[in-house]
Amino acid sequence: MLTIIDVSTFYGSVPVLKNVIIEIPKGSITCLLGSNGAGKTTTINTVLGFVKPSAGDILFNDASIRGLPTEAIVSRGIGVVPEGRRVFPKMTVEENLLVGASCSKNKANIARNLERAYTMFPRLAERRSQNAGTMSGGEQQMLSISRALMSDPQIVLMDEPSLGLAPLIVNDIFATIRQINKDGTTVLLIEQNAFKALAMADRAYLLQKGQVLASCTENTPEAKARLKDIYLKSTEQAH
Numbered sequence: 001m002l003t004i005i006d007v008s009t010f011y012g013s014v015p016v017l018k019n020v021i022i023e024i025p026k027g028s029i030t031c032l033l034g035s036n037g038a039g040k041t042t043t044i045n046t047v048l049g050f051v052k053p054s055a056g057d058i059l060f061n062d063a064s065i066r067g068l069p070t071e072a073i074v075s076r077g078i079g080v081v082p083e084g085r086r087v088f089p090k091m092t093v094e095e096n097l098l099v100g101a102s103c104s105k106n107k108a109n110i111a112r113n114l115e116r117a118y119t120m121f122p123r124l125a126e127r128r129s130q131n132a133g134t135m136s137g138g139e140q141q142m143l144s145i146s147r148a149l150m151s152d153p154q155i156v157l158m159d160e161p162s163l164g165l166a167p168l169i170v171n172d173i174f175a176t177i178r179q180i181n182k183d184g185t186t187v188l189l190i191e192q193n194a195f196k197a198l199a200m201a202d203r204a205y206l207l208q209k210g211q212v213l214a215s216c217t218e219n220t221p222e223a224k225a226r227l228k229d230i231y232l233k234s235t236e237q238a239h
């Protein structure tokens with residue numbers, strides 16, 4: 001569904017991504033692992049058009065989206081749960097959700113998606129009129145995920161959805177991601193909670209210094225164990 005083909009990017013003259021190849025099949029949970037500064041967020045930002053690739057191509061449903069404006073990319077069916085949540089603090093929960101639906105003109109659809117968000121996270125329903133900035137970290141993450149789903153994306157790109165959350169809430173977030181995927185949305189998941197993410201993923205890529213160091217393209221315990229091994233060795237080297 002989403003294919004990153006040999007993509008390289010620069011921030012100014014500093015190379016960040018180097019010949020990155022990532023394939024995200026329709027219906028999968030694909031996980032992107034890597035230590036701080038490996039280029040995970042940059043990968044998402046490149047897909048979304050915030051960062052322009054200097055080489056390579058990005059295909060969504062077999063059509064190139066390279067160089068398109070972000071709005072055009074998102075409206076093709078790509079949702080994002082950005083790093084650090086980024087809810088609008090002075091807007092209510094419901095207003096935040098409606099921002100996620102602003103590309104949609106179908107009122108019945110919007111109402112249905114609001115209902116879906118409130119069913120998935122009853123906490124959001126209770127707090128629909130509360131300002132998002134006064135919500136707890138976990139609640140803001142629930143809101144950020146729900147906002148991304150308001151546009152019925154085909155794929156949702158999640159940048160560290162469990163960061164900074166208590167273990168019980170992390171479990172909730174992971175269960176939600178699994179459910180979203182079961183309901184038909186393809187997921188690209190960036191996680192530092194690497195083994196938990198790997199356990200849930202259909203395939204995974206390990207980024208190091210802007211390059212794909214290793215990948216696991218079959219959903220088998222052996223393939224995952226191999227990637228886990230390489231991951232552990234690479235983090236040992238980094239420290």
Ligand SMILES: Nc1ncnc2c1ncn2[C@@H]1O[C@H](COP(=O)(O)OP(=O)(O)OP(=O)(O)O)[C@@H](O)[C@H]1O
Pocket residue numbers: 011016034035036037038039040041042043083
């Ligand atoms: N706007 C920017 N300008 C210049 N350099 C940047 C910019 N954003 C990121 N970088 C650099 O690019 C590299 C990759 O950053 P990126 O944010 O993609 O890493 P990451 O894998 O998401 O890390 P983290 O796990 O800490 O979120 C880092 O060395 C970072 O300093």
Ligand SMILES: [Mg+2]
Pocket residue numbers: 040041042083159
């Ligand atoms: Mg990041």
